[in-house]
Amino acid sequence: MAKIDPADIKRPLTVGEVAQRSGVAVSALHFYESKGLIRSVRSSGGQRRYGRDVLRRVAVIKVAQRIGISLASISAALASLPDERTPTAEDWARMSRLWRAELDERITQLTRLRDELDGCIGCGCLSMKVCKLRNPLDELSDQGSGPQLL
Known part of the structure; x- marks a missing residue:
């Protein structure tokens, strides 16, 4: 392990150094910065x-991403920190409590979906009379395009 000069601790890091230290691609760091999740100086x-x-x-x-939290939720949590400071252990505890509720809701939805898929043979085209996921008479079209029950 290389010894770090105490004076070097205050030296700003290049994007390559942050990428190497964090294990995150440079392009991801640029993306995070464009979304306001991190910031740099020039x-x-x-x-x-x-x-x-x-x-x-x-x-x-x-x-947060690894556990399935959206970037929008991550952004909101980080933006709530005073002066966009680095999260402390207390901040993490608060954020994780908020995210726990979000994860619990997703687990409930996924469990319901799993249970409803037990009788499904794929798209449901051969079981339209009993499929719980179908959309009879396109009743859900006013809620937007794509799957609405999932």
Whole structure:
């Protein structure tokens, strides 16, 4: 393990260094920045520079994504932090409580879907009289395109 000079701790990181340290592609970091999830400053040469605290924000983003939290929910949670500061352990506990409710709802929906699919043979075209997922007479068209019961 390389020893870090204490003076080096305050040195901003390049996008490549953040990518390497976080395990996130440079393109993903640019995307996160475009969505306001992380932020950088520009060097005199116009290159992105990040404070080391961005590593914790990226870790929070990646963990939240891994458990299925949408970027919109992640963005809202990070935006609620005062001065867009780095999340603390207390912040994580608060965010995870909010996300737990979101996950519980998704688990309920997926469980219901799983249970309704037990009798389905695929698209349901051969069991339209008993399929719970079908849309008789296109009754759900006013709710938008695509599957509405899922």
